[in-house]
Amino acid sequence: MLDFCLRRLAILILSSGLVFAVQAESPRLTITGSSTVAPVISDIGKAFEQTNPGTRIDVQTGGSSRGIADAREGRADIGMVSRALNDNENDLAAYPFAMDGISIITHASNPVNALSRENTIAVFTGKITNWKALGGPDRPITVVNKAEGRSTLELFLAFFQLKNSDIRAQVVIGDNQQGIKTVAGNPGAIGYVSIGTAEFEAEYGTPIKLLPMAGIAPTTAHVADGSYPLSRQLNLVTAGPAGGLAAEFIAYARSASVNALIGEHFFVALSSAK
Amino acid sequence: MHEVTVTRKKQRWPSDALMKVMLGLPALAAAALLLLIVVFLVYEAWPVMTGRSGISLLDFFRSDGWYPLQEQFGMLPMVWASIAAALGAMLLAVPMGLACALFSQYLAPAWIKGLFNSMISLLAGIPSVVFGLWGLTVLVPLIGQWQPPGASLLAAVLILAMMTLPTVALTSRAALAATTPSLYQGAAMLGMSRHRILLGVLVPAARRGILGGVLLAIARALGETMAVLMVAGNVVQTPASLFDPIRVLTANIALEMAYAVDQHRSSLFVSGLLLMAMVAILAWLANRMSRSMAHG
Numbered sequence: 001m002l003d004f005c006l007r008r009l010a011i012l013i014l015s016s017g018l019v020f021a022v023q024a025e026s027p028r029l030t031i032t033g034s035s036t037v038a039p040v041i042s043d044i045g046k047a048f049e050q051t052n053p054g055t056r057i058d059v060q061t062g063g064s065s066r067g068i069a070d071a072r073e074g075r076a077d078i079g080m081v082s083r084a085l086n087d088n089e090n091d092l093a094a095y096p097f098a099m100d101g102i103s104i105i106t107h108a109s110n111p112v113n114a115l116s117r118e119n120t121i122a123v124f125t126g127k128i129t130n131w132k133a134l135g136g137p138d139r140p141i142t143v144v145n146k147a148e149g150r151s152t153l154e155l156f157l158a159f160f161q162l163k164n165s166d167i168r169a170q171v172v173i174g175d176n177q178q179g180i181k182t183v184a185g186n187p188g189a190i191g192y193v194s195i196g197t198a199e200f201e202a203e204y205g206t207p208i209k210l211l212p213m214a215g216i217a218p219t220t221a222h223v224a225d226g227s228y229p230l231s232r233q234l235n236l237v238t239a240g241p242a243g244g245l246a247a248e249f250i251a252y253a254r255s256a257s258v259n260a261l262i263g264e265h266f267f268v269a270l271s272s273a274k
Numbered sequence: 275m276h277e278v279t280v281t282r283k284k285q286r287w288p289s290d291a292l293m294k295v296m297l298g299l300p301a302l303a304a305a306a307l308l309l310l311i312v313v314f315l316v317y318e319a320w321p322v323m324t325g326r327s328g329i330s331l332l333d334f335f336r337s338d339g340w341y342p343l344q345e346q347f348g349m350l351p352m353v354w355a356s357i358a359a360a361l362g363a364m365l366l367a368v369p370m371g372l373a374c375a376l377f378s379q380y381l382a383p384a385w386i387k388g389l390f391n392s393m394i395s396l397l398a399g400i401p402s403v404v405f406g407l408w409g410l411t412v413l414v415p416l417i418g419q420w421q422p423p424g425a426s427l428l429a430a431v432l433i434l435a436m437m438t439l440p441t442v443a444l445t446s447r448a449a450l451a452a453t454t455p456s457l458y459q460g461a462a463m464l465g466m467s468r469h470r471i472l473l474g475v476l477v478p479a480a481r482r483g484i485l486g487g488v489l490l491a492i493a494r495a496l497g498e499t500m501a502v503l504m505v506a507g508n509v510v511q512t513p514a515s516l517f518d519p520i521r522v523l524t525a526n527i528a529l530e531m532a533y534a535v536d537q538h539r540s541s542l543f544v545s546g547l548l549l550m551a552m553v554a555i556l557a558w559l560a561n562r563m564s565r566s567m568a569h570g
């Protein structure tokens with residue numbers, strides 16, 4: 001019996017060794033970073049695998065900060081970053097491939113259709129705590145904020161010139177989906193998420209409403225023509241100039257052949273923007 | 275002929291010695307793993323614990339808020355939140371779990387008993403993220419209609435109570451089943467009523483096993499991450515009422531770890547250490563209590 005077990009074990013070890021050998025032979029690209037960028041890059045990766053048989057594209061999420069750290073330290077071949085690079089990140093090479101906007105969202109039943117910049121700041125800093133003060137029903141406001149480190153939060157704070165400690169949130173969320181579910185389940189909630197995801201969810205009947213920013217409707221069209229103020233670049237970054245398979249993939253992600261794929265995720269391909 | 279091959283095989287494979295190695299190595303590895311994890315946690319947390327980067331260990335308890343990017347690392351509110359959520363869940367899960375155990379062990383008719391037991395076992399097998407999803411889409415809006423925003427300590431307590439109830443119920447039932455039948459028979463012969471027998475004789479007799487189950491349940495409640503993250507609101511503050519949103523230590527790590535760099539990252543490892551310390555204290559308490567009970 002034991003003998004039989006050992007023989008099986010030996011076969012198992014041998015065969016797993018073979019599997020490793022096969023994997024090591026196929027060219028492989030590891031891409032990590034922003035959870036906003038990951039789904040679209042994952043789709044582009046699949047298309048790339050089909051046009052380049054034998055290659056493997058491995059996409060993992062974890063936020064822009066992780067994308068930068070991983071690309072810098074060589075844990076990933078390419079990092080995904082959902083904003084322009086900061087001054088202290090000049091050591092990396094950035095390749096923008098699409099644009100995205102951030103929209104303020106409320107529950108679909110909320111009659112308030114627009115918020116001024118001052119009122120938005122007042123709501124998020126806890127100076128206005130009831131929708132009545134904004135012409136809505138007598139209902140407490142639930143401020144939905146993002147967890148520290150997310151690029152959506154950084155962009156939002158920079159746009160309204162706030163510090164995270166100024167914000168008086170009732171709910172803190174991780175990714176866009178959790179934010180949309182939280183707002184959809186609470187008639188008094190207000191939050192902010194990526195326009196791409198919000199537009200997609202609203203189209204499929206999730207009870208959320210996208211509020212205009214400075215009078216401009218949050219649509220992918222306005223992000224495309226550059227008129228929407230709170231928008232951001234989606235970047236692929238590499239440590240130093242990209243080479244080899246990484247360069248091929250980046251060129252593919254920036255080419256016109258993936259415009260339709262990027263559009264499916266409600267982002268705006270950079271080759272079609274402006 | 276057959277005999278001979280067997281003995282020869284035995285000489286070729288000294289199976290007892292082999293077994294010792296094959297079982298001993300994984301057992302040692304499991305023990306070493308715990309040590310490795312603690313060493314790793316301390317190693318990763320070291321930069322902020324030594325005070326070299328301008329933060330001292332005390333700042334984790336003194337600072338007002340948790341704004342790691344603004345160098346405020348107050349963790350005490352999250353410690354209180356973790357304790358409040360776990361203990362609140364126990365207040366619900368222990369009486370209900372004990373009731374489940376007593377009902378299925380002594381009171382339920384046979385056909386209900388089987389169904390009931392399999393349902394409790396099924397409840398124990400539901401993945402925590404499913405509880406979380408249900409909580410986020412059903413429970414939180416329900417509480418929100420009554421006391422906005424809904425994502426709150428109460429939601430966390432209810433979800434955790436549901437998740438730990440089967441643990442308490444199953445371990446209590448096993449502890450009750452392990453008491454000698456003569457206890458029940460003796461008590462019944464003294465003419466005690468049924469509820470006196472159950473609550474006055476059998477539950478005290480099975481208390482060690484029941485307590486063990488409760489401690490297991492507290493440890494699970496403290497360690498639960500995904501479900502709590504989805505329903506608790508995750509605002510860092512000391513809970514003042516049941517309807518306040520809270521953030522527990524585990525949710526803090528899960529929310530921010532993927533995005534954290536430098537000091538922020540190290541400080542998350544400090545919350546991991548804190549969590550381990552809390553569970554260690556719990557285990558020590560359990561050990562003491564069960565020992566004193568054995569004598570008393």
